[in-house]
Structures are given as C-alpha cells and as structure tokens.
Amino acid sequence: MIMVFLVIYIAINLYIGWNLHVFVSYAIPEIPSLMCWIFFWLISLSYFIGRLSVFQGPVGRLFKVIGSYYFAVFEFAIILLPIADVVCWILMQAGQQAFYGIPITGSAIVLLLVIFLLRGSWNAWSPVTRTYKIDIAKSAPPFSQIRIAIASDLHLGNLVGNRHLRKLVKRINDMKPDLILLPGDVIDDDIEPFLRNQMSQVMRELSAPHGIYAVLGNHEYYGGHIEEYVKQMKAIGIQVLRDETVSIANGLYVVGRKDKTAEHSDPSGRLNVESLLKDLDLSHPVIMMDHQPTQFDLAQAAGVDVLLSGHTHRGQFAPNHWVTKRMFELDWGYMRKGSLHVIVSSGYGTWGPPIRIASRSEIIELIVHFQSPDVSNTLK
Numbered sequence: 001m002i003m004v005f006l007v008i009y010i011a012i013n014l015y016i017g018w019n020l021h022v023f024v025s026y027a028i029p030e031i032p033s034l035m036c037w038i039f040f041w042l043i044s045l046s047y048f049i050g051r052l053s054v055f056q057g058p059v060g061r062l063f064k065v066i067g068s069y070y071f072a073v074f075e076f077a078i079i080l081l082p083i084a085d086v087v088c089w090i091l092m093q094a095g096q097q098a099f100y101g102i103p104i105t106g107s108a109i110v111l112l113l114v115i116f117l118l119r120g121s122w123n124a125w126s127p128v129t130r131t132y133k134i135d136i137a138k139s140a141p142p143f144s145q146i147r148i149a150i151a152s153d154l155h156l157g158n159l160v161g162n163r164h165l166r167k168l169v170k171r172i173n174d175m176k177p178d179l180i181l182l183p184g185d186v187i188d189d190d191i192e193p194f195l196r197n198q199m200s201q202v203m204r205e206l207s208a209p210h211g212i213y214a215v216l217g218n219h220e221y222y223g224g225h226i227e228e229y230v231k232q233m234k235a236i237g238i239q240v241l242r243d244e245t246v247s248i249a250n251g252l253y254v255v256g257r258k259d260k261t262a263e264h265s266d267p268s269g270r271l272n273v274e275s276l277l278k279d280l281d282l283s284h285p286v287i288m289m290d291h292q293p294t295q296f297d298l299a300q301a302a303g304v305d306v307l308l309s310g311h312t313h314r315g316q317f318a319p320n321h322w323v324t325k326r327m328f329e330l331d332w333g334y335m336r337k338g339s340l341h342v343i344v345s346s347g348y349g350t351w352g353p354p355i356r357i358a359s360r361s362e363i364i365e366l367i368v369h370f371q372s373p374d375v376s377n378t379l380k
Contacts, residue, residue, distance in 0.1 A: 013044045016077045019085070023106035043070055061158050061193075068159060069117075072317060072353035076116055077109075079319070084109050120317055120355030125164065127348060127361040129171060132334055133369070134341050136305050138285045140251040140370040149177035149208070150364035152291070152310025153347025155219065156199050157188030160349040165202045168348055171363050173207055179248065180208040182238070183308045184217025184259060184291030188351065191225040194232070204236040210248050212238045215256040217291040217311065219351070221265050241289070243271040245280065252370075253280055255288040255304070273302040285370060293328050293344045300340035306368065307342045314346040314359035321358050332359070 017040045024036050042049075047067020050060045084105045091101040140146070149172040156165060172180060187194050194200070206212055214233060220226055230240045239246070241256020248254055255277065258270035273288070273295065280286060282303040290299070293309035314332040315321030324331040328344070335342040343366065346359045 012074070012078065013041075016074070016081065017041070017044070019077075019081050019106075023102060023109075027103040027106060043067075044074070046070060064158060068353045069355075070353075072117065072120065072355040073113060075317070075320075076113055080109050080112060116317075116357060117355060120353075120357045123356035123360050124350050124354040125361065127167065127171065127363055129175070129363045129365055131365040131367065132343060133367045134306070135369045135371055136285050136341075137339075137371055138283060138305065140285050142249060143178075143251050143370055145367060145369045146178045146210075146248075146252070147175070148287075148366040148368065149175050149180045150183065150308055150343070150345060150366055151180075151348045152183040152308075152345040153185040153217070153313060153349055153351075154182070155185055155188035155347070155349035155351050157190065157193045159354050160188065161193070162197055162199060162202050164349065165199055168363065169202060169205050173205070175363075175365055177208045177365070179210045179254070180206055180212040181254070181287075181289055181308060182212070182214035183289040183310045183345070184215050185219045185310065185347070185349075185351075186214060186217070186233075187220060187223060187229060188349070189219050189223040191223055191229055191232075194229075200232050200236050203233075203238065206238075211246075213246065213254055213256060213289070214238055214240045215289040215291055216240065216242060216259045216262070218259050218261045221259060221261040243276060245276060252285040252287065255280075255286060257288065257290040259291045260294065273298050273304065277302050277304070285368070287368075293330055293342070296329055296335075296337050296340065296342055300338045304340055306366075307340060308345075308366075309342070310345045310347050312344060312346070313351065313356075316350060316352075316357075316359055317355050318358035 017037060020040055021033060021036050024031055025033065043066060046063040047070065049055060050063030050067060055063060088101050088105050151168055151172065154160065154165070154168070216226065220229055233240050241254070243258050245253055245255045257276065258266060262270040277286065285305045286303060287306040287308065288299060288304045289308045291309060292311045296307065299307050312324045312328060312331040315324045330342055330344050332344050332346050343364060345364050346362050348361055348363060350356065
C-alpha cells in the first residue's frame with residue numbers, strides 16, 4: 001500500500017515538476033534545467049527526507065516543515081495546473097506564441113498559489129469561537145446550566161507550537177468555562193516536540209472548576225507514545241478517558257471513548273457505547289467524547305445526550321470539505337438526531353500544512369441548559 005502511494009505521489013510530482021520546468025525555461029531561461037529539477041525534488045520530497053533517521057534534530061524538523069507546506073502546494077497544483085495547461089493549449093491554437101502565453105499563465109498560477117497560501121495561513125492561525133446553546137430534558141443538580149469549552153485536534157508538534165497554544169489557553173480561560181473537554185488529537189503523532197517545547201506547562205494554565213478531560217485521537221495512536229502522553233497530561237491535571245466515565249458533581253456524566261483506531265491497534269480494543277453506559281443512571285445527562293464522528297445511531301440508542309467529535313478538520317482546505325461531507329453523517333457543525341445533540345469541530349490546530357481554505361481554526365463554547373423531562377428540547 002505504501003509503495004502504491006509513493007508511485008502515485010512521484011508520478012503526480014513528475015507532472016507538477018514538468019510544468020514548473022516549462023514555466024521556468026520560458027520565464028527565467030537563465031536558470032539551468034538540472035538546477036530546477038534538483039530544487040523541485042528536494043522540496044517535493046522534503047517531508048519524507050525529514051523523517052529519515054540520518055536527519056534528526058533541527059535539520060530534520062526543517063525538512064518536515066517545508067514538506068508540510070508543500071502538501072498544500074501539491075493539492076492546489078493538482079487542481080490548477082490542468083486548467084493552466086488547457087488555457088495554454090487554447091492560446092497556442094489561437095495563434096498566441098508560447099513565449100508569451102506560458103509565462104503569463106504560469107505567473108497567474110503562482111499568484112493564485114500565493115493568495116491561497118496566505119489566506120489559508122490566516123484562517124489557520126486566527127481561531128474563531130463558535131457558540132452552541134442547547135437544552136436537555138433532564139435535570140442535573142446542582143446545575144441549571146453548564147458552560148463547556150471544547151477544543152479538538154490541537155495537533156501540537158513542530159508546526160503548531162506554544163504560540164498558538166497560548167492563544168487557546170487565553171481564549172478558553174477568558175470564557176470562564178465550568179468544564180473543559182478535549183476530544184482527541186491533542187498531539188500530532190510524535191510526542192517529542194510536545195516534551196522538548198514543554199507544551200504541558202502551557203496547557204497547565206487551563207482552568208475550569210469541574211475539571212479538564214481529554215480522549216485519545218488517531219494521531220496519539222500513530223505516535224505510539226500513549227502511556228507517556230497520558231502520564232504527561234495527568235501531571236498537569238488533565239485526565240485522559242480511555243473507555244471511562246466520570247461523574248461531574250454527581251449531576252452529569254462525561255464519557256470518553258478510545259479512538260476508533262483502537263479497534264485494530266490496541267490489544268484491548270475499545271468498548272461499545274452500550275457497554276460504556278450500562279452502569280450509569282440515565283436520568284442524568286450524558287456527554288460523550290468520541291474523536292471520530294461515527295455511530296450516531298448507536299450513541300442515541302444507548303442514551304447519550306451530547307456527542308462531541310473532531311477529526312475531520314472539515315477537510316482543512318478546499319475542495320477536501322466536499323469529500324468529508326460525504327464520508328461522514330456530519331463532518332462539521334451541529335446536528336440533532338432524536339434526543340441526541342451532535343457537535344463536530346473543525347479543530348483548533350492543523351495536520352500537515354497550517355493552511356485552511358473553506359474551514360477555520362475554532363474553539364467551541366457549548367452552553368447546556370438542563371430542564372425537567374416534561375419540557376421539550378429545543379435548540380436555541
């Protein structure tokens with residue numbers, strides 16, 4: 001499977017590199033062809049180069065950062081270059097000389113790429129706070145309502161670091177939440193940047209009177225340092241729920257599922273929703289975190305009142321959001337399914353390039369009003 005991916009990736013890059021070579025040969029003929037190709041392959045393969053054992057430390061991290069940005073260029077190029085090639089062909093059929101048409105068309109593509117990267121970077125580093133207000137027809141003494149801060153998919157690592165994390169901590173603390181929930185992918189695969197940059201010390205500043213809880217996402221599993229991650233989070237007062245339930249002031253439950261990845265990569269697998277809730281008093285509200293937005297029907301049938309997920313990033317950059325919209329019953333936003341309220345966040349951080357087009361970095365403020373069961377639920 002990996003070899004198939006690499007063959008396809010290299011084949012597409014040959015097409016992109018050929019277009020770059022043609023553009024440069026007409027626009028800047030002084031640059032030798034060999035130099036152009038060497039530069040292109042160094043950039044296009046930089047993420048993989050940075051993962052080689054011989055490139056550890058700052059050099060390897062630099063390659064991975066460059067490679068991460070190139071992934072965005074790669075996808076935009078796949079969309080834009082065929083259009084540019086058709087335009088050039090039409091111009092030449094109309095009698096336009098290649099010496100004029102290719103530099104003009106190529107420059108337009110470069111300009112569009114720069115615009116996409118700049119706008120996408122702004123979307124990624126400028127988080128918004130989205131507020132949802134819901135009613136649950138259950139009583140939850142001592143609460144008449146609760147304010148919950150939710151941040152999924154932080155992806156803390158070499159690209160998303162302490163600067164962006166401090167912004168998150170300030171935004172959430174200014175919200176003055178009663179409870180903070182982190183529905184998975186707090187770290188981006190490798191735990192090394194999290195430890196090296198002492199990000200836990202920044203996260204330690206998060207504050208909520210009724211606690212801070214997290215669940216595992218697929219990227220915590222990919223990194224393979226789950227026990228160390230859980231240990232680090234526990235040391236700063238954040239409990240990672242792994243198929244576990246906690247009672248908040250004896251008024252409501254927070255349930256945390258292992259990520260779906262556990263089904264094939266965790267020797268103990270993961271519990272189904274019904275098993276997780278079997279010993280709970282379902283007259284009290286149940287808020288469940290499950291990183292990947294799946295199995296809404298099962299959650300609703302088991303008695304979950306609020307399901308919180310992330311994972312999708314809403315595609316992170318267009319046109320991927322069209323794909324995620326078809327892959328998931330809900331890939332972003334709010335859905336009411338019977339008595340179940342579902343909220344899927346586009347995430348606070350980014351995977352790969354810190355670029356967002358048609359999505360935003362977000363924090364969620366969820367205000368839940370509790371009421372006696374004889375009053376019907378409404379979404380405010």
